[in-house]
Structure formats: structure tokens, C-alpha cells
Amino acid sequence: MSNTQTAAVVFDGSWLCLADIAAIARGDKQAVLSEQPAFRQRIDDGSRFIDRLLAEDGVVYGVTTGYGDSCTVEIPAELVAELPHHLYTYHGCGAGRILDPEETRAVLATRLASLCRGVSGVSYALLAQLAALLRHDILPLIPAEGSVGASGDLTPLSYVAAALCGEREVLYKGERLAAADALKAAGLAPLRLRPKEGLAIMNGTAVMTALACLAWERADYASRLSARLTAMNVVAAAGNAHHFDEALFAVKPHPGQQRAAARIRADLEAPRPSRNDSRLQDRYSLRCAPHVIGVLEDALPFMRGLIENELNSANDNPIIDAEGERVLHGGHFYGGHIAFAMDGLKNAVANLADLLDRQMALLVDARYNHGLPRNLSGAPAARAAINHGLKALQISVSAWTAEALKQTMPASVFSRSTECHNQDKVSMGTIAARDALRVLELTEQVLAAMLITARQGVELRGEIAELSLSPALERMQRNLADRIPRIAEDRALDKELIALIAAIRARTWSLYD
Numbered sequence: 001m002s003n004t005q006t007a008a009v010v011f012d013g014s015w016l017c018l019a020d021i022a023a024i025a026r027g028d029k030q031a032v033l034s035e036q037p038a039f040r041q042r043i044d045d046g047s048r049f050i051d052r053l054l055a056e057d058g059v060v061y062g063v064t065t066g067y068g069d070s071c072t073v074e075i076p077a078e079l080v081a082e083l084p085h086h087l088y089t090y091h092g093c094g095a096g097r098i099l100d101p102e103e104t105r106a107v108l109a110t111r112l113a114s115l116c117r118g119v120s121g122v123s124y125a126l127l128a129q130l131a132a133l134l135r136h137d138i139l140p141l142i143p144a145e146g147s148v149g150a151s152g153d154l155t156p157l158s159y160v161a162a163a164l165c166g167e168r169e170v171l172y173k174g175e176r177l178a179a180a181d182a183l184k185a186a187g188l189a190p191l192r193l194r195p196k197e198g199l200a201i202m203n204g205t206a207v208m209t210a211l212a213c214l215a216w217e218r219a220d221y222a223s224r225l226s227a228r229l230t231a232m233n234v235v236a237a238a239g240n241a242h243h244f245d246e247a248l249f250a251v252k253p254h255p256g257q258q259r260a261a262a263r264i265r266a267d268l269e270a271p272r273p274s275r276n277d278s279r280l281q282d283r284y285s286l287r288c289a290p291h292v293i294g295v296l297e298d299a300l301p302f303m304r305g306l307i308e309n310e311l312n313s314a315n316d317n318p319i320i321d322a323e324g325e326r327v328l329h330g331g332h333f334y335g336g337h338i339a340f341a342m343d344g345l346k347n348a349v350a351n352l353a354d355l356l357d358r359q360m361a362l363l364v365d366a367r368y369n370h371g372l373p374r375n376l377s378g379a380p381a382a383r384a385a386i387n388h389g390l391k392a393l394q395i396s397v398s399a400w401t402a403e404a405l406k407q408t409m410p411a412s413v414f415s416r417s418t419e420c421h422n423q424d425k426v427s428m429g430t431i432a433a434r435d436a437l438r439v440l441e442l443t444e445q446v447l448a449a450m451l452i453t454a455r456q457g458v459e460l461r462g463e464i465a466e467l468s469l470s471p472a473l474e475r476m477q478r479n480l481a482d483r484i485p486r487i488a489e490d491r492a493l494d495k496e497l498i499a500l501i502a503a504i505r506a507r508t509w510s511l512y513d
Contacts, residue, residue: 257294
């Protein structure tokens with residue numbers, strides 16, 4: 001359970017929420033393994049039951065047999081102890097980028113959470129070693145690619161198993177080291193895996209679930225920031241604030257859509273400038289913003305439920321029921337729920353990028369921005385001819401948006417038959433989660449560009465008509481003005497973009513509830 005009164009998350013088999021995993025990943029909270037005698041006994045009962053089965057010549061998949069399609073291969077008794085080490089060794093074939101430190105901490109915490117359910121047949125010593133990696137910030141170098149999401153995240157998690165045993169490489173105190181050297185520096189000894197423990201570490205959904213926890217929090221913030229930016233863009237475009245009226249949204253009762261409208265409406269609660277045109281309806285990217293943002297808002301609670309159920313599940317195979325003295329063979333390593341959640345999340349998030357891209361296109365175009373300068377240039381009239389304002393930034397936003405939209409093809413429909421047709425239907429959950437993170441990365445770049453755009457647009461509108469901003473928008477505009485000088489003369493914006501992207505990922509601005 002999570003203890004919100006201290007900077008700790010206690011792992012004792014109690015329910016965890018995705019915010020716990022995200023806090024550990026950021027370093028805001030410490031993962032603490034329970035030392036309660038009852039918890040320790042419940043964990044060790046599983047490994048003792050495995051020992052008893054071995055002594056009685058029981059047949060246990062992955063303990064006295066080979067793995068996957070090799071489950072019919074009987075392992076001689078004298079080789080059983082070596083089998084877990086062979087499992088992580090031959091799965092050392094990952095590729096692609098290395099998971100970053102936050103992602104890696106999330107993976108370690110997520111795997112620890114599953115094993116703490118007490119039905120994986122592992123020893124307390126294994127849990128203690130996992131917790132020690134987190135405590136000392138010894139981070140296995142985990143390649144992001146190579147998992148089909150069933151039998152779980154085998155290849156990436158093999159790098160966790162190997163690091164526990166002092167093999168392969170880790171990141172420790174900012175340096176890339178041999179795992180054995182990092183363990184020694186932290187006063188730890190390499191682990192020798194017991195029967196079933198290699199399978200328990202690797203045959204689960206920890207990587208996809210960890211990435212999903214982080215993606216969910218980023219998506220939630222992106223949704224809130226999109227509403228704030230929409231309000232600023234309505235002001236900049238001299239738009240119609242009545243599009244967000246409470247009575248209007250009362251007749252279409254999607255809670256997330258109503259929530260998005262309420263956020264925009266609250267930001268626009270201020271006297272509006274007088275309108276000199278007969279426009280009753282703004283273009284869809286402004287008028288329908290709650291309808292676009294609302295899809296993500298309504299999906300987030302559902303997706304959170306899927307992610308947290310997976311986080312709090314025992315998701316390896318077989319399940320070891322020590323109390324009932326049963327070994328239950330199944331498929332809990334299958335990551336279909338995470339795959340579905342991440343495929344849906346990346347679609348809804350990419351639509352935020354598309355929405356904001358369209359809002360920017362209106363604001364920079366003198367035909368549609370109702371009196372603002374071309375490309376939102378803040379140059380004085382005498383120098384306007386050679387200054388281009390946000391022309392190139394709008395091109396970049398379109399590029400990032402297009403790439404985000406291209407990534408929305410669902411990964412879960414691309415199941416492949418692998419491992420001699422034993423794994424003949426797989427989830428692709430880890431690919432879906434990686435896709436979602438890439439879409440979020442691109443969307444956050446769009447959001448950063450829109451912060452520049454909205455700040456410039458609101459200032460320029462204030463030079464045409466007297467503005468009375470709500471307190472929230474006034475604070476936001478002042479904050480952005482401190483970060484982003486007015487764009488008068490053309491200048492490179494890359495450093496400001498990078499700083500704004502970092503501010504978004506740090507959730508710098510407090511947004512709504």
C-alpha cells in the first residue's frame with residue numbers, strides 16, 4: 001500500500017496505484033519491502049512448496065521441464081538448479097534504445113509488486129534483492145525492443161534477472177558499470193536464483209505495465225494542458241466563449257467532455273471584449289475542443305482501472321498456490337489489457353496534437369485570426385517585411401502531429417505466432433506502450449510549441465482590444481512571458497522549446513483539480 005504521509009511506498013502485497021509506481025520512478029518516493037513476519041512467511045511458503053515438489057519428484061513447468069515449446073523436455077535433477085540462469089542467458093537478445101532511469105525504476109517496482117502477491121513461488125531473498133536495486137538505484141540496462149507481450153516481457157526482463165545475479169551492465173551513480181561491480185560497491189552479493197525464480201522474474205507484464213503507468217500520468221497532464229491552451233487560444237482568436245456554456249454541455253452527458261468544457265469555461269470567466277463581427281460559431285478546433293479532449297478524459301479512468309488491475313496481479317506462470325498445495329498452469333503473462341489501454345491512449349492523445357495543430361493553423365493565418373499579424377509576428381511595422389514570426393514553428397508542429405497520428409495504428413492487432421507455435425497468439429502490449437510514449441513525446445512537443453503560440457497570440461490580441469483575463473489565464477500568461485520573450489525579431493526557438501518540454505514533463509503548471 002502507499003503511505004502518503006511519508007516518502008515511501010510499502011510493498012507487502014497490498015493494493016498499489018499507478019501514482020505509486022510513477023512516484024518511485026521519479027525518485028519522489030522510496031520503495032520499501034515489508035519485513036512483517038507474516039508477509040515473509042507467506043512469500044517463503046511458495047519457495048518451500050517448490051522445494052517439496054522437487055523432493056517428491058513433482059513435475060512443474062519451468063522447474064523440472066524446459067520452457068515454452070520445450071515443456072515436454074524433462075530436466076535431470078542435477079541440472080534443475082542451472083535452468084533459471086539459462087533462461088535469462090538465452091533471452092539476452094534485446095535491441096533498440098535503453099529504457100531511461102525513470103522507466104527502469106518503474107519496471108523494477110512493477111515486477112516487485114507482482115511478486116509480492118505471494119503466488120509466484122519465489123523466496124523473500126529475491127524480493128529483497130529487487131528492493132535493494134531500487135534502494136541503491138542500481139538500474140539494469142534494459143533494451144526496449146524484443147517483447148511480444150506473451151509470455152510476458154521475457155527478453156527485457158531477462159536484463160533484470162541478470163542484474164540481480166551480477167551479470168550484464170547497469171547504470172549506477174551515473175556510470176555504466178558491470179552489474180557485479182555495482183552490487184559490490186553497494187555492499188550486495190549476486191543472487192543465485194532458486195528453481196522457478198528466473199521464470200517468475202521474466203514471465204510477466206512488468207515492462208508494459210510500468211510504461212503504461214508513466215504514460216497514463218503524462219496523458220492526464222496533456223489533457224489538462226490542452227484545455228488551458230484552448231482557453232488561451234480562444235482569447236487570442238477573439239473567439240466565442242459561449243461555446244463552452246454549462247447548459248450546452250448538460251445535454252450531452254459524457255462526464256469527461258463536460259469536465260473539459262468546465263475547465264475551459266473556468267479559464268474564460270472574465271468580461272469578454274466587444275465583438276464587431278457577426279460570427280456566431282468558431283471553427284471546430286475551438287468550438288469542439290471539449291469534444292476532442294473529452295474523449296481522452298472519459299477514457300482515462302477506464303484505462304487507469306485496466307493498468308492498476310494489471311499492476312496488482314500475479315502475472316507469471318505457473319501460479320504457485322502454496323496454501324492449497326497446487327500448481328496452476330495458465331496464461332496470466334498475457335498483456336492484452338495493457339495493449340488495449342495503450343492502443344486507445346495513443347489514439348486519444350494523438351487527437352490532442354491534431355486539435356492543437358489546427359488551432360495554431362488558425363492563429364498564424366491572417367485570413368482566419370481576426371486581425372492578428374501574419375504568423376503572429378510581433379515585429380514593428382517598419383521591420384515586418386523581413387520577420388516571419390511562428391511560420392517555421394507551425395511547420396514543425398504539423399510534422400510532429402503527422403508523426404503522432406501515424407503511430408496510432410493499433411499494435412495489438414499484429415499478433416505473431418512465435419516459439420514453435422507455443423506462443424501462437426500474443427498481445428504486443430509492450431510495443432503498444434512504447435508507441436504510446438512516442439505519441440506522448442511528440443504531443444508534448446506540440447504542447448510546448450503551443451505555449452509559445454498562445455503566449456504570443458494573447459499578447460498581440462491585447463494590443464488590438466482591451467483584455468480582461470481570468471485570474472488563471474493572467475497567471476499563466478505572466479509565467480509564460482517570463483519564460484518566453486516576445487517574438488519580435490526572428491530568432492531560433494529550439495532552446496525555449498526544449499525548456500518548455502522539460503517544464504511540461506515536470507508538470508510545472510498546476511492545472512485545475
